[in-house]
Amino acid sequence: MRACRKPCPVTSWMSLNEVFTQVDEVMTQIIFLPHEEICPEGAVIEVEPGISICDAALRNGIEIEHACEKSCACTTCHVILREGFDTLDEADETEEDLLDKAWGLEPESRLSCQSMVGEEDLVVEIPKYTINMVSEHH
Numbered sequence: 715m716r717a718c719r720k721p722c723p724v725t726s727w728m729s730l731n732e733v734f735t736q737v738d739e740v741m742t743q744i745i746f747l748p749h750e751e752i753c754p755e756g757a758v759i760e761v762e763p764g765i766s767i768c769d770a771a772l773r774n775g776i777e778i779e780h781a782c783e784k785s786c787a788c789t790t791c792h793v794i795l796r797e798g799f800d801t802l803d804e805a806d807e808t809e810e811d812l813l814d815k816a817w818g819l820e821p822e823s824r825l826s827c828q829s830m831v832g833e834e835d836l837v838v839e840i841p842k843y844t845i846n847m848v849s850e851h852h
């Protein structure tokens with residue numbers, strides 16, 4: 715095996731400790747509260763700001779429903795922000811209209827595919843049912 719002789723662009727001007735510190739600074743923590751089927755133990759993940767809560771969940775193995783493929787046309791990705799609701803951008807009219815149809819709507823409800831993670835940590839509850847499950851069983 716040949717050793718790499720190129721100077722490392724990162725370590726040449728900062729220590730690894732500084733790199734890790736900087737990486738830590740830009741990650742946002744999301745706590746997903748336990749959900750019987752989707753994440754029975756709950757989960758704590760770290761993501762970069764700018765990603766939607768839905769994508770953050772999916773990329774970390776939390777299979778939140780997203781029937782319209784995240785195009786703001788269903789309510790299956792409904793979540794409730796137990797912490798951090800006020801740090802998110804406001805929902806637009808389309809999202810508000812869809813949320814009205816969500817099962818278990820609360821004042822801190824959002825569609826996770828439309829909610830972009832900022833720099834503040836979040837605590838997210840995935841409701842027990844989605845509108846699809848309710849209409850299938852009733």
Ligand code: FES
Nearest residue numbers: 780782784791827
């Ligand atoms: S996945 Fe359909 S509105 Fe979010």
